[in-house]
Amino acid sequence: AQSVTQPDIHITVSEGASLELRCNYSYGATPYLFWYVQSPGQGLQLLLKYFSGDTLVQGIKGFEAEFKRSQSSFNLRKPSVHWSDAAEYFCAVGAVTGRRALTFGSGTRLQVQP
């Protein structure tokens, strides 16, 4: 069975500071990995995805994530956070074959201080 762990429930950073949100996954083979963002009162929006190839993937809004197979991790990063990045972030894993549904982590709420 696939699972996702986001160890940080809540993170606060200052505007302009760098950001890293952690994500660890459990899956028997190479998974498909995703990061989504949820703004208050909204559904989820896809930030980026990893299927194969280059382990550093670029997404929208200046975000990037790096797949590290040895650590079963897919951490999300941004070099300089903007106040509008305050939101909840979800990491998700999907199976390469079989079950066509994503499993989400419990989310990390990001607060940005001025």
Added chain:
Amino acid sequence: DAGVIQSPRHEVTEMGQEVTLRCKPISGHNSLFWYRQTMMRGLELLIYFNNNVPIDDSGMPEDRFSAKMPNASFSTLKIQPSEPRDSAVYFCASRASTGGLEKLFFGSGTQLSVL
């Protein structure tokens, strides 16, 4: 396209009452998902349908929960009887058969409060 439409946007009910949440997927999408979001457990998959047929309902908490998809343009999630621990935001999402795993389109959610 109007996107995935969920109703009601907010629902407040008393323990023991029946609650019905509704979802209209994007036209042409043949996969539909119900997720529940809570502070403690994050976003959990309850059930998903493909071509109106339930494929995986292993996430449905218990028999009090039921979901139906009578046609390609409508799905319901029913809780009977409701309990305070069911309070959460319930999201519906849809995806086209030609879409990748990640091409989920989410509705705005139904905020359910069971008193």
